[in-house]
Amino acid sequence: LWQSVPLAPPDSIFKLTATYKADTFPQKVNLGVGAYRDDDNNPWVLPVIKKATQIILNDDKLDHEYLPITGLPEFTSAAAKLILGANSLAIADGRVSSVQTISGTGANHLGALFLSRFYGWDAEKKVYLSNPTWANHQAIFRNVGIEPVDYPYYDPATIGLDYKGFINSLETAPPRSVFLLHACAHNPTGVDPTQEQWKAIADVMLAKNHYAFFDCAYQGFASGDLDNDAWAVRHFVDRAVPMLVCQSFAKNAGLYGERVGALLVIAPSAEGANRVRSQLSVLQRSEISNPPSHGARLVSLVLNDTGLFEEWKRDIRTMASRIIEMRKELHRLLTEELKNPRNWDHILNQIGMFSFTGISPDQSKALIEKAHIYLTANGRISMAGLNSHNVRYFAENLDKVTRG
Ligand code: PMP
Numbered sequence: 001l002w003q004s005v006p007l008a009p010p011d012s013i014f015k016l017t018a019t020y021k022a023d024t025f026p027q028k029v030n031l032g033v034g035a036y037r038d039d040d041n042n043p044w045v046l047p048v049i050k051k052a053t054q055i056i057l058n059d060d061k062l063d064h065e066y067l068p069i070t071g072l073p074e075f076t077s078a079a080a081k082l083i084l085g086a087n088s089l090a091i092a093d094g095r096v097s098s099v100q101t102i103s104g105t106g107a108n109h110l111g112a113l114f115l116s117r118f119y120g121w122d123a124e125k126k127v128y129l130s131n132p133t134w135a136n137h138q139a140i141f142r143n144v145g146i147e148p149v150d151y152p153y154y155d156p157a158t159i160g161l162d163y164k165g166f167i168n169s170l171e172t173a174p175p176r177s178v179f180l181l182h183a184c185a186h187n188p189t190g191v192d193p194t195q196e197q198w199k200a201i202a203d204v205m206l207a208k209n210h211y212a213f214f215d216c217a218y219q220g221f222a223s224g225d226l227d228n229d230a231w232a233v234r235h236f237v238d239r240a241v242p243m244l245v246c247q248s249f250a251k252n253a254g255l256y257g258e259r260v261g262a263l264l265v266i267a268p269s270a271e272g273a274n275r276v277r278s279q280l281s282v283l284q285r286s287e288i289s290n291p292p293s294h295g296a297r298l299v300s301l302v303l304n305d306t307g308l309f310e311e312w313k314r315d316i317r318t319m320a321s322r323i324i325e326m327r328k329e330l331h332r333l334l335t336e337e338l339k340n341p342r343n344w345d346h347i348l349n350q351i352g353m354f355s356f357t358g359i360s361p362d363q364s365k366a367l368i369e370k371a372h373i374y375l376t377a378n379g380r381i382s383m384a385g386l387n388s389h390n391v392r393y394f395a396e397n398l399d400k401v402t403r404g
Contacts, residue, residue, distance in 0.1 A: 012376065013135065020374040028372040029390050031381040034187070034353060035256055036319050039387045044319070046254045048311040052301040062297075066290045069281045071100020071262070075296040078303035079247055079262040083183075083216060083230050090237050094270035097277035099284060100291040103261040104217045104248025108140050110263045111213060111244050113283055114276075115178060116144040119211070127213065128169065128179045130154075132378065134187045134215070137180060151179065154189045159346040159358045161191050170204040176211065183216035183245070184229040185352025188380040192222065192351050198232045202239045212236055212243035220252040222351045224320030226313065237266060249299050251353065252316055258295030319384075323353060326386040333395035340399045355381050363401040371397040 010018075016032040030041075038044045056062060070076065076098040080091055090096050101107040116125060125146040129137050130153035138148045151173075152165025170179065181201075186192055193201060205212060214233050222229045236243055249260040265280065267273040284290070302308045331347045334340045347355055359367075359379040367373040373394060375381050386394060 016374050016376065023372055023374075025372040027390070027393055029374065029385060029394055031373060031375040031385040031394070033385065034251070034382055036251065036254060036353070036384045037387070039322065039389070041385070041387055041390075044254055046312070046315040048302055048308055048315050049253060049255065049298055051311070052298045052308060055301055056294075056297055064293070067100070067293050067296070069285050069290050070098075070277065071291045072293065072296040072300055074304055075260075075300040076100050076262055078300060079249075080264055082226065082303060083219060083233055083245055083247055083264065084237060085227070085230065085234055088234075088237065090266050095267050095273045096264055097267065097273045097280060098262050098264045099277070099280045100296055101246075101261040101263050101284075102288060102291065103250050103256075103259040104215065104246055105136060105140070105261075106259065106288075106291075107246035107248065107261045107263040108137070108215060109143070110280065110283060110287070111246055111265070112141050112146055113144045113287075114244075114263075114265065114280060115211075115213070116146050117283070118276075118279060119178070122176060123174070126177065128173060128177055130166075130180070130182065130186070132188055133180070133182075134217075137215075146178075153186075154191060154356065156358070159191075159356060160349070161193060161197070163193070163197055166193075167200065167204060170201065170208065170210065173208065173210065175209050177208070178211045178213055179205070180213045180215060181232070183214045183219070183233050184231075185218035185222040185354070187217065187352075188354050188376070188378060189356045190350030190352055190354045191356070193232070195231060195235075198235055202236055202241055205236075205241050206239060209242070212241050214243060214245040216245055217248040218251055218352050219247070220313075220316040221320055221323075221353055224317045224324075226252075226316065240268075242266075242268075249295070253299055253302070253312070255295050255298065258298070259292060260295035260299050323383045326383050326391060327355070329388075329391050330383075330386065330395055333392060334399060338395060338399040340402060342402055353382055353384050355383055357381055357398070359398070359402060366401045367397055370401075373397055 020030040080098045127141045127146050128151045129148050131150035141148050151169035152162045155162035219229045220226045244265045247262045250256045265276050302312045334344045357379045361377045364377050
């Protein structure tokens, strides 16, 4: 048995972390992992989440019963308000179906599965993904029979957005194509469209009747402000672009392993939303039966209590500000102290946890092999892996490898 099962390669990001852990070099640096670290390189449990955990521990009435199939209602309704806005007309009209999922990955999966079954495809099932994108997107869509195709997104020449290529792809794709859009803090590039560009993207999406599959894994992490980071999603809802949104609370609530997320599908009418919700519920039942309760309870407490919500916003600003500080310090060291001849402005301009440095796969490899600095081959670094103790060491080595 299993003679014909080929050996699969290990996941590259998880492998990178394992190699970093096994490395005994004292000054080793891990810039691969997409998780926030504090200035001492430790995982950070948000103070507001510690508080919410205490509240749960002290609640004698809590039990371990199953949640409803579509999740904890207080969580899903608050999560929808968080991304669409407390005064969202779509919510008031009852046009939003929200389902609790296994973090952002589960939201992507359920969204993809729902589209695969019910989108009413005119031809072959295809999804347009930004080139590059989060490494898991391709597999998630392939798993449900949707073929991923690339749309231009990143321009290596400017280390910025290939806006023309992106718009051209929207214009030339067949009508009713599905485009996956990163709501903010694009992974892996850290390059986001401006508000003006988002408006023009929405214009073409409407003209071509395309479907927007928003993936929002970093709300709050891009600008430090939850509403700002939801701007594109809210703009698309206001313009009535057909769409769904995948939400993750892994990064902004530091709840990586608790797997807290939601899928929101926005329908043209309340009656349509009801039918959508009924089918999402059927799909969810066969996939996971019902979602886990602990993380959703924590987030629900934070979202539904004014005091805790304000504290959460402060915690998010703490994380976002530390990352922005690291961007500034890395830029200062490279340009002012080390006088590296390259332009490093993209380090300042890019948004969120990740930065595309623009270095080559060979230079990334040299950083790993010669300096014990771990990063992905595409030159992406997680700014959260930098801190006041290691940023100079990283800048010096980045300076060295880019001088050749
Ligand atoms: N989408 C994107 C773009 C991501 O970067 C991530 C996390 N790396 C996710 C979705 C999903 O993460 P999780 O399942 O941990 O919420």
